[in-house]
Amino acid sequence: MPELPEVETVRRSLEPILLGKTILQVVINYSGIIKKPDPSGFRAILEGRSILGVGRRGKYLLFKLSGNYTLVIHLRMTGQLVLVEKGRESTKHTHLIFHLNEDIDLHFVDIRKFGMVYLIPTEHWNEIGGLAGLGPEPLSADFTQSYLEERISAGKGNLKSFLLDQSQIAGIGNIYADEILFEAGLHPERLRLTLSGEEIERLYLAINLKIKEGIEYRGTSIRDYVDGRGEKGGFQDRLKVYDRGGKNCVKCGNTLIKGIVAGRGTVYCPNCQH
DNA sequence: GGAGTTGTTCCGCC
């Protein structure tokens, strides 16, 4: 499940290799993941352009191309972007192949085909639904404790759904939401409006800490996630609640509860989180 | 072969 730390790790692993490369040819094995434009336009516009930058916003990867075009890729649940030597055979789930100069290919692989790819003139970036409405990056200067305080108190609902809401904070998904709430000692069903100032501060620090740790350990590989070199992350060994339902709390030893909150599988410690 | 998996969008309700 690529969330901010995983997408950032992919970005960092691709950037040094892709910068300055030219897309010579694009092979489309499955066109369903290309949301804009139609597949033949997609191929025609891409071929011959060079890659000027590899950026990220929330869970979206942004490839800045020559001629003011941007290739936007969202990996959703099982998408992978991997660099392979030219000519290496593709798997049955390889949907896009970007043949680059200098004997390198970039493969888009996605077991479930939930990923989304857009190619747009850069100034039209806000036409992509999810991208326009994103909240601040959690590790940027825009994301301050007073911003969090203001947003928390601006609406109802519980903390889990708040953390998953990309318009409040960009890039948090199910894994990091559970880890952040455990770190902060806050119950996923806790209502936003009941938080004290001290609890909002704990939440703020936990968001910063867990997102930073996720990046530092190069993401969480529970099932499919790998970076641009095909390497797994290391954060799965440091998870305290996610995927640990029924196991013992690392802090107090009680049994961790797994339930559904905000429509998502959610694990928490009933003793440590209030 | 039914259950489980999550990010995003959309719809209906209050």
Next chain:
DNA sequence: AGGCGGAACAACTC
């Protein structure tokens, strides 16, 4: 009217 909750949907693996 707008915010919120929940459902739907995508498609594959085990």
